[in-house]
Amino acid sequence: MTAPLPSPGAPLEHYVSSADFDPDQFEAMSAGQQRYYMASQKKLMWWKFKKHKLALASGIFLALMYGMILIVEFVAPYGLHSRNVDYIHSPPQAIHFFDKGNFVGPFVYGRKMTLDIDTLRRSYTDNTSDVQPIRFFCRGDAYRFWGLVESNVHLVCPAVGGQMYLLGTDRLGRDVLSRIIYGARISLTIGLIGIAISFVLGIVIGGLAGYHGGLFDLLVQRVIEILQSIPSLPLWMALAAIMPVSWSPIIVYFGITIILGILDWTGLARAVRSKLLSLREEDYVLAAQLMGAPTRRIIGRHLVPGFMSYLIAAATTAVPRMILGETALSFLGLGLRPPITSWGILLTEAKDVSVIAFYPWLLFPMIPVILVILAFNFLGDGLRDAADPYK
Template identity: 65%
Template sequence: MKPALPAEGAPLPHTVSTAPFEPYAVEQMTAKQEQVFLASQWQLMWWKFRRHKLAVISGIVILLMYGAVAFCEFLAPYHYTTRNTDFIRAPRQELHFFHEGRLVGPFVYPYAQRLNMENLKREYDVDRTRPQPIRFFCRGDDYTFWGLVPGNLHLFCPPEGGTLFLLGSDRLGRDVLSRILYGGRISLSIGLLGVGVSFVLGVIIGGIAGYYGGRVDLIVQRLIEIVQSLPHIPLWLALASIMPPSWSPLLVYFGITIILGLMDWTGLARAVRSKLLSLREEDYVVAAQLMGAKPARIIGLHLIPGFMSHLIAAATITIPKTVLGETALSFLGLGLRPPITSWGVMLNESLNVNVVALYPWLLYPVIPVILIILAFNFLGDGLRDAADPYR
């Protein structure tokens, strides 16, 4: 039996219709959609980062702190070595604006010192009859800005013939606020330099392990495990204690920076290694190899820039560890030493419990340490979320 033929005018089976082609309707993108579609990776990261309010606030706090320590000579009312021997371990002077109901402006009340003969302790009485206005944009202690430009202009200065201890004074009569500002430059710069050392080591060692793989990767992984298995604090103490006491404060500064950087590269090296293991088989890497590109060029120009945002987030989280490491070493007397000052050197004066009980303002340097560590941690969380393509 023959199959039935199709009706007249109907298209034959398994043939292409000769009707004119009708294109699909294309939905037009809005201006905002087009902006997102054409945005670069850094723009997308910035838009996601702005939605992390806590990270944005932390970034502002970090910028303010680094800006303050960059101009500490101008912002500090005293030089960090200036001594007021008549006001040793003086409590902080409160800032006032009104005196007996009358607006005077920012001022402090002077101290009257007397010696308690029963316990031989210096006691300070506040003289509330003589308000002493604070001077602004005034000439004060001489300094050398960043060791280059001499000057003596300060944002605010003590009253004429008076003192200004907004956070008290230490055992030598030095202003605690001024020393916190000067010490912040050392502590915060050690964090950046230490992370720079660990960043270079982590990228180089992790890049070699991830690109070559095999036996090289095995050796690097065992090295990382050995370094991570060592207790950091005892190792810090051992390395810091072998530095000669005759070294200048500048050499000790760089020595502490290198020690802290040598201990924190392992986590970054693991991150770089895992990324390169997944990216080294991509077509553009094979094309670069076929064109004769050397491994250093492939790693530096083709692989590392592809996840630089992740490296920046990881480095941001590492900075507070370095700051805390320097503070711990200097606090224990094995890090930076006077005459150089840092937050850890200042906290070294509060080792005695009796001193802390009698003069609690000597613990004020711990406040910026806590603030900078929390700010960097929150900023790192925000950057890590912004750099994650799956969020």
Template identity: 50%
Template sequence: MTPIRRSGGKTEIAVAGPWTLIWLKFVRHKVAVVAGVLILVMYLIAAFAEFLAPALPEAAKPQFTYAPPQDIALFVTEADGSLSWMPHVKGYKQTVDPASLKRTFTIDADKIVPIGFFVEGPGYKLWGLIPMDVHLMGPLKSGDTMYLLGTDKLGRDLLTRLIYGTRVSMSIGLIGVAISLCLGVVLGSISGFYGGWVDLGIQRVIEVISSMPTIPLWLGLAAAVPLTWSPLQVYFVITLIVSLFGWTGLAREVRGRFFALRSDDFVTAARLDGSSERRLIFRHILPSLTSHILAVVTLALPTMIVAETALSFLGIGLKAPVVSWGVLLQEAQNVRTIATAPWLLIWPAGAVVLTVLSYNFLGDGLRDAADPYEN
């Protein structure tokens, strides 16, 4: 229904553009909106990881190996029985088995570790450029410990490493999908628009790539990465490996839509009007595939994240000192470790599951909003 405004005795018809209509339909999809907010929060965490993390990812305290998570309490009980506002965590009690030398932690209810916001801590460079030493949250006293999600086998703070891993795992999805999107849209458009031997050649390449078993191929490509390469170089190589096998599905779908649309009346009219082939592809046909491309992209992002997580978990992707969700899950390969410190599996796996579900819900909402036939 078209909105009508009356001003000064005149009737005006308010016409909304296509992107405005897509936005108005999208905000009615409450689950998709919540999913979009969660994904935005994830990327904000990735952007400000150094500031949000209470410590440095490689800072280790062996005396706190496999320390359990600490709960945040907001009030303390004074001597007169009243409650006083003071965010804090309870300290640890340690006992060491003299025979096995196994260290066991219990929460010490009598030891209070005050925590605060915008506290000074270990120095870092924000985005690798700005020297800072202020952290969003941390213990007020130097030397106190705060492990809200527990620690790993080297006594490193899991919350800090999970925040730093968000940057790597979320960005590898964006870069991988960007490469796959360019390859899929360009080659699919050319294949569907021209047909003939061009289409035949592109489709045979797609079939060869699609027929390759991914895990053995990933193993081979990852084994070919020189050990002398820096973590940054390995990061981009793994991104390239993941994206090289993610564009074939989109290319085939775009090709099929081009076959269906290239003989429509609006394309014929644009051709008769003198539009070039490049303009026909990118100005007239591709914009009509917006809803489909949006859905495919939002569904491809979690696929990329899961692929990186799986590669790193198997030990053929990113490796230490790079921190990603897959690298964190490597420690969950040992059943004894999971029994001793289940938080090493729960939190990284939970981050992956939450991100994948959020992208799927967001993709459903964008697809429905951009579909011109959806009410």
């Protein structure tokens, strides 16, 4: 009877040295089957992940978003605090390519503003005789790149002396699109920093509780139950409200990040504890203990990789939870404060129903929030499946 081939992903040396290796059976396989059986585990994971088209598209989208936050000053058409008082609450402008049947390229029409004396409302109409071409890799508002290098080069700019408000303007005449791009830097990074804090706490505390058990495990479980019994939003509000108003925006930013990270570790710690309670009885753990391996190595190198697929899924769902937490706190006025700009702060402009009725484009900052949260969820599904490529 022919012995089975070694499992996929095993090193090539294992095929040659294995007593069960049958060269005839291996040669009888197709080139694709040989490539599969000789592939490393990382390659198998990548092949499985590529089959999940929605997860792959979500990963590309998130990569572009996080790449953009490195160069927001260059990508944004206007500066963060640039104002045009002649275009307060101007609605979004449409991009056109043809004017009177002639191809012009991307452009916007200039606008005329009229003020209703009775209601004091501004109304804007397109001036089709004023064609304003959109410029690319151009000079516009001056800025300090990452607060260090002076520059005025932008990816896209309005025509010289013109206006280009693709997502409209706010009550101070500031470009909504530019402020959304700037707000992405804060909203997206606060999720990564917060998840890093919660993962360190969850894996360390939950790992020690599950591996050692005893009194430490009992105390950890009681602390987790107390924290989870408190409603999340009121607890976030209470902790955010105790931060002094005299603190600088940067300190407030890190304070909110630490609060979100500290309060999010409990669910992960409980899951890690339950996994380690079952895995610590395995023979390979006993072998590592007999060889004198320290607890840190046993947990980090032998136990945690055993449920990496769960950790990946937990990370991709925790990041959008952090973003939503910051958005909610900032929307309620208890999170980040100007001059820092985040998507939550931008949404404070849309608190009033009457404002939304007259200026619905002020709700546009919630679109990237929705897209990023969906992308993280789809990416998590793909990564969870790819982490178990033999499934």
